[in-house]
Amino acid sequence: MVKMQIIKERTPMPVQDPKERGQNFSEVALGFTEEMALQEAKRCLKCKNRACVKGCPVEVPIPEFIALINEKDYRGAINKIKEKNVLPAICGRVCPQENQCEKFCTLGKIKESKPVGIGRLERFVADWDMEHPEDIPEGAFCEDTEEKIKVAIIGAGPAGLTCAGELAAKGYDVTIFEAFHKTGGVLVYGIPEFRLPKEIVRKEINKLRDCGVKLETNKVIGQILTLEDLRQKGFKAFFVAVGAGLPIFLDIPGTELNGVLSANEILTRVNLMKAYDPEYDTPVERAKKVAVIGGGNVAMDSARTALRLGAEKVIVVYRRSEKELPARHEEYEHAVEEGIEFHFLRNPTKIIGGEDGFVKGLEVVKMELGEPDASGRRRPIVQPNTEYILDVDLVVMAIGARANPLFTSQTEGLKLNKWGYIEVNDELQTSLPDTFSGGDIVTGSATVISAMGAGKQAAYGIHDYLQKQITE
Amino acid sequence: MGHKIISKTFLNPEHSVFELIIKAPQIAQKASGGNFLILRIDEKGERFPLTVADYNREEGTITMVVMAIGKSTTQLAKLEVGEEIMDLVGPLGKKAHIKKFPNPVVLVGGGVGIAPIYPQAKELKEAGNEIIIILGARTANLLFWKEKFDIIADEVIITTDDGTIGRKGLVTHVLEEIITSRPISQVIAIGPLIMMKFVALLTNGSKEGVPKVPTTVSLNTIMVDGTGMCGGCRFQQLDGGTKYACVDGPDVDGHNVDFDNLLKRNSRFLRVEKVRLSHYNEKCRAEAKFCEENEGEEF
Numbered sequence: 001m002v003k004m005q006i007i008k009e010r011t012p013m014p015v016q017d018p019k020e021r022g023q024n025f026s027e028v029a030l031g032f033t034e035e036m037a038l039q040e041a042k043r044c045l046k047c048k049n050r051a052c053v054k055g056c057p058v059e060v061p062i063p064e065f066i067a068l069i070n071e072k073d074y075r076g077a078i079n080k081i082k083e084k085n086v087l088p089a090i091c092g093r094v095c096p097q098e099n100q101c102e103k104f105c106t107l108g109k110i111k112e113s114k115p116v117g118i119g120r121l122e123r124f125v126a127d128w129d130m131e132h133p134e135d136i137p138e139g140a141f142c143e144d145t146e147e148k149i150k151v152a153i154i155g156a157g158p159a160g161l162t163c164a165g166e167l168a169a170k171g172y173d174v175t176i177f178e179a180f181h182k183t184g185g186v187l188v189y190g191i192p193e194f195r196l197p198k199e200i201v202r203k204e205i206n207k208l209r210d211c212g213v214k215l216e217t218n219k220v221i222g223q224i225l226t227l228e229d230l231r232q233k234g235f236k237a238f239f240v241a242v243g244a245g246l247p248i249f250l251d252i253p254g255t256e257l258n259g260v261l262s263a264n265e266i267l268t269r270v271n272l273m274k275a276y277d278p279e280y281d282t283p284v285e286r287a288k289k290v291a292v293i294g295g296g297n298v299a300m301d302s303a304r305t306a307l308r309l310g311a312e313k314v315i316v317v318y319r320r321s322e323k324e325l326p327a328r329h330e331e332y333e334h335a336v337e338e339g340i341e342f343h344f345l346r347n348p349t350k351i352i353g354g355e356d357g358f359v360k361g362l363e364v365v366k367m368e369l370g371e372p373d374a375s376g377r378r379r380p381i382v383q384p385n386t387e388y389i390l391d392v393d394l395v396v397m398a399i400g401a402r403a404n405p406l407f408t409s410q411t412e413g414l415k416l417n418k419w420g421y422i423e424v425n426d427e428l429q430t431s432l433p434d435t436f437s438g439g440d441i442v443t444g445s446a447t448v449i450s451a452m453g454a455g456k457q458a459a460y461g462i463h464d465y466l467q468k469q470i471t472e
Numbered sequence: 473m474g475h476k477i478i479s480k481t482f483l484n485p486e487h488s489v490f491e492l493i494i495k496a497p498q499i500a501q502k503a504s505g506g507n508f509l510i511l512r513i514d515e516k517g518e519r520f521p522l523t524v525a526d527y528n529r530e531e532g533t534i535t536m537v538v539m540a541i542g543k544s545t546t547q548l549a550k551l552e553v554g555e556e557i558m559d560l561v562g563p564l565g566k567k568a569h570i571k572k573f574p575n576p577v578v579l580v581g582g583g584v585g586i587a588p589i590y591p592q593a594k595e596l597k598e599a600g601n602e603i604i605i606i607l608g609a610r611t612a613n614l615l616f617w618k619e620k621f622d623i624i625a626d627e628v629i630i631t632t633d634d635g636t637i638g639r640k641g642l643v644t645h646v647l648e649e650i651i652t653s654r655p656i657s658q659v660i661a662i663g664p665l666i667m668m669k670f671v672a673l674l675t676n677g678s679k680e681g682v683p684k685v686p687t688t689v690s691l692n693t694i695m696v697d698g699t700g701m702c703g704g705c706r707f708q709q710l711d712g713g714t715k716y717a718c719v720d721g722p723d724v725d726g727h728n729v730d731f732d733n734l735l736k737r738n739s740r741f742l743r744v745e746k747v748r749l750s751h752y753n754e755k756c757r758a759e760a761k762f763c764e765e766n767e768g769e770e771f
Binding site for chain 2: 217261404
């Protein structure tokens with residue numbers, strides 16, 4: 001047997017210069033060249049237990065696709081990924097791989113060795129695929145059946161798109177209804193251009209369209225059409241993936257001031273509505289000094305967006321320490337490189353406004369970490385009388401969202417939990433037998449890949465349900 | 473796939489207020505009084521809300537009355553019959569609560585707010601209510617739709633600031649006379665924030681000799697998505713809570729709205745809005761001049 005050579009160092013990802021990229025909205029991480037991809041693919045140990053696959057919510061056959069990269073069979077590699085993942089160019093960019101596949105990589109368990117850059121390789125082949133569209137045989141991923149059963153998907157975010165892809169491949173007639181004028185959900189309104197170019201999202205969605213998935217934008221289901229209306233139009237099953245809802249604002253004085261806005265709002269204005277481009281009509285605050293409250297990926301995205309809108313100083317205020325920061329480490333590193341300041345162990349207590357109703361400052365208090373709480377993280381405790389004021393003129397709240405009542409309040413018989421999220425069983429079926437649900441409207445704010453996992457699982461659930469209906 | 477403009481009628485000599493009828497069959501089936509729509513004129517346009525002013529389910533049309541005040545509404549005013557609005561979403565927000573009330577309902581419309589009280593008046597009348605309409609305008613030229621209300625209302629009273637038509641004075645003077653002289657079940661007020669504020673102050677039971685009358689107002693806040701996601705439309709309630717106009721409204725209990733805060737919140741983009749409008753106007757003038765100078769030339 002040939003002994004595998006262990007290469008401990010991972011191939012670095014080329015990135016845009018931090019100083020330069022703080023001034024533009026172009027993608028930060030530039031992607032591997034073929035040479036880099038081959039160098040990185042060589043590191044995979046091809047281990048038998050495939051621990052990495054167990055860490056992936058959609059079970060991408062990781063060692064297999066990497067082996068195909070080694071053989072320079074990029075078409076084979078992308079097809080291998082697509083067996084399990086309909087949005088690889090997106091996942092390769094925004095998945096928290098360090099907590100999923102890469103966390104379980106055997107190479108990462110070896111002393112002083114780093115796991116294989118699985119996400120970077122996935123991105124490489126997905127991008128290669130987009131640059132070589134002529135190679136795709138028509139209808140490669142969809143079966144055609146004679147009488148197609150109609151399935152409706154509510155919400156064109158990662159959960160809905162994945163579910164649509166899976167169901168279309170199984171031969172269903174799938175229509176996605178989207179509330180916005182553009183499809184993609186959080187991929188277009190939430191995640192910034194510099195992390196996920198909208199062109200990539202558009203191309204991935206176009207591939208679904210090529211498979212026969214219909215997309216209806218500007219349709220708020222529950223308002224313009226109810227589930228009952230859709231049943232009457234012949235839809236036999238539903239997947240509800242309406243995503244995030246009402247943003248949470250800290251319950252402190254001053255949240256009503258102008259210049260206090262949710263992360264959802266600043267991100268939607270900038271990403272979906274292109275407010276950063278003077279050619280577009282949507283306005284957005286261009287503040288000099290900005291405080292972003294929160295420590296997740298959405299907080300990082302908001303801070304880096306504010307910087308690119310021209311802020312001289314951007315401070316992330318997080319109530320725990322650097323160690324507990326929920327954002328992806330890579331995003332945090334990128335933010336630090338770009339000059340975003342982090343004030344750890346600080347909690348906002350008051351937003352100060354001027355006579356005109358606009359923000360003038362943010363009062364924060366120092367915190368210390370106590371005993372671990374229910375989530376296992378050490379609970380932040382206020383240090384009394386340590387308040388001081390940060391000189392800022394914009395405060396962005398990136399502390400999550402509650403369930404959106406728009407669809408659920410208009411749908412009779414749909415069982416919700418006490419927080420207003422949709423209750424589902426193990427198959428993601430709701431209290432309405434023909435209706436399945438997944439993503440943020442079931443779990444609360446989570447990741448793109450977990451929503452995709454739900455979309456996939458729901459597709460299996462819907463397929464089983466519909467097959468049973470036919471045989472009965 | 474846009475939405476075609478079926479008719480455009482200017483409602484005042486200055487051409488700043490106009491009625492738009494848009495083809496939108498699906499929306500027309502579901503729209504009611506109290507609902508609003510979000511429009512995006514073209515690819516570079518912003519999303520902005522407009523309240524439903526009428527609907528025709530048979531014809532499949534939606535009517536809105538707009539005041540050209542910012543860049544987007546000015547651009548909308550320039551669109552001609554046959555042209556399309558790229559995106560139209562709705563109906564959004566809660567429908568007005570329509571039922572048979574024991575006593576008459578008074579509907580107060582001020583300025584362009586005259587239009588959105590029409591569908592509610594129509595629905596209340598159909599539900600068997602006696603309805604009294606108070607229409608307020610700055611001057612006679614700005615008053616519109618009186619004849620539409622004459623058909624459905626039991627009584628229509630006009631007020632203008634300068635007395636050029638109807639009674640000289642404010643809508644609140646007439647409203648006070650009505651609610652102090654006979655029992656009224658409900659007041660519905662739609663118009664400028666300042667008008668709604670004073671209507672709410674009059675009917676909230678705080679004024680001596682004036683009975684408390686339940687009052688709904690329609691809030692035209694700043695919005696992006698209109699579906700409860702951005703939080704831009706949030707408003708403070710006097711009892712301390714925060715609500716979202718897009719999903720909790722736009723029609724809400726007027727007695728519990730912190731109007732003073734909302735007046736400030738609505739000034740959020742005032743400065744940028746002015747700059748944007750003047751840029752747009754300059755561009756339009758330049759284009760018009762270019763066309764004039766090159767008249768007759770072939771392109």
